[in-house]
Each structure stands twice: as C-alpha cells, then as structure tokens.
Amino acid sequence: MSNWPRSTLLLATGSSPVGISAPQGCGKTTLVEQLQQLFSATGSAAASVSVDDFYLTFKYRGNAGSHDLQLGSSSLRALRGLRQPGQTAAVPRSGVTWV
Numbered sequence: 001m002s003n004w005p006r007s008t009l010l011l012a013t014g015s016s017p018v019g020i021s022a023p024q025g026c027g028k029t030t031l032v033e034q035l036q037q038l039f040s041a042t043g044s045a046a047a048s049v050s051v052d053d054f055y056l057t058f059k060y061r062g063n064a065g066s067h068d069l070q071l072g073s074s075s076l077r078a079l080r081g082l083r084q085p086g087q088t089a090a091v092p093r094s095g096v097t098w099v
Contacts, residue, residue, distance in 0.1 A: 015079065015080045015082065017076070018035070020032060029050075032048045033048075036048060045082075045085075047079050047089070047091065049072075049075060049079075049091050049092075050094060051067065051072075052094040053075075053091065053092045053093055053094045054068050054069070054071055054072040054075075054092065055067055056068050071092065075089070075090075075091045075092065078090070078091075079091065
C-alpha cells in the first residue's frame with residue numbers, strides 16, 4: 001500500500017479525489033488519516049471531508065441523509081482548484097446535532 005500514494009501522484013495531472021464508502025464503525029476515518037500521512041510522507045498535501053460535514057442544520061433537515069449539496073459541491077470545487085503549495089480552501093467540519 002505504501003507505493004499507492006506515490007503512483008497515484010505520478011499519474012495525476014491535478015487533484016485526484018478518492019471516495020471511501022463503508023459501514024459505520026469499520027475504520028473509514030482511520031484509513032483516511034493513514035492515507036493523509038502517506039501522502040504527506042511523499043511531500044504532497046491531502047484533504048479530507050466527510051458527508052457528515054454537509055448535513056443541513058437540524059432546523060432545516062428533513063429525512064435522514066439531508067445534505068447541503070450546494071455547500072458540498074462548492075467545497076469540492078475549491079479543493080480541486082488548489083494548484084500551488086501553500087494554497088488553502090475552507091471546508092466545513094460537522095456540527096451535526098442528532099437530537
């Protein structure tokens with residue numbers, strides 16, 4: 001697995017989004033943290049976002065799974081637009097209230 005980040009970077013012409021989908025509690029966050037460390041070790045930057053970061057506020061949330069798609073799209077576009085070292089983009093972090 002340690003060669004995967006490097007080979008991905010060599011083939012990439014820009015940012016390369018990677019999606020991870022798996023059941024609750026199976027280690028998605030741990031895997032993402034490890035991938036970020038591997039990319040960092042190659043001298044590259046990585047960012048992570050979670051679908052939980054895009055839930056509508058409780059006041060406006062309808063059925064379970066209601067997300068702010070506009071915010072999600074604009075956040076991903078901002079991340080994909082990063083081209084130079086030191087550039088940053090703001091991404092939301094979940095303030096999900098489940099009650």
